[in-house]
């Protein structure tokens with residue numbers, strides 16, 4: 001139990017394994033809209049991930065959008081507020097494939113970075129079929145990183161480029177370590193490259209590393225993979241139908257494990273901006289203007 005559980009009457013609050021909180025209703029099927037969003041937002045900022053499980057499910061995207069609006073201003077995309085994450089018939093980008101998705105932060109190519117992601121599981125892929133959403137608490141990781149490594153990582157800047165084949169793309173330039181916009185705590189902003197041996201990965205981003213000799217890049221990638229996937233701050237969320245997950249996109253990195261082709265995985269996602277909205281420091285200004 002957390003000290004903030006008192007602000008959420010009628011629910012049980014417990015810690016998830018590596019990060020975040022599990023919030024369950026005392027009686028199954030309770031309407032999640034009855035929970036006080038101010039208290040939930042405070043918990044999400046403090047614990048970085050909330051899993052609401054066992055509550056009544058939203059009927060459709062309009063209900064999810066309306067609830068997300070109570071969290072803050074919604075970040076709109078060309079497709080609207082709700083991204084329907086479902087395997088496409090003929091995907092052009094890995095997001096709509098059934099492949100794994102490397103760790104990244106959302107909005108990295110957009111004019112603004114959302115503070116929260118609100119996920120709703122419409123349909124789970126089913127036991128043993130993969131399709132977990134992966135999360136790394138980068139603040140916790142960096143708090144446990146030794147000084148010499150931290151200093152070395154602090155000098156690194158990464159340039160990312162990816163063709164826009166679905167709803168995102170362009171160029172982003174970011175230091176590896178960036179202060180959290182609200183707390184100034186050190187966070188990692190990193191889009192892990194897809195595995196070199198995975199020929200089937202769709203729409204592979206390009207990476208350019210500055211601040212270290214080129215011959216040291218392969219060792220850095222290995223080091224960052226091990227650090228971000230350390231079970232002390234890395235969590236793979238196996239979806240159950242009706243799950244609501246709120247994730248702190250300022251602090252966490254996230255991705256996905258591969259899933260069985262045609263498994264019935266359907267997740268809806270809405271982005272909520274911070275207050276004030278965070279202008280994307282990784283987006284070059286000339287591309288910001290284009291992307292508006």
Ligand SMILES: [Fe+2]
Nearest residue numbers: 104105106254
């Ligand atoms: Fe994402």
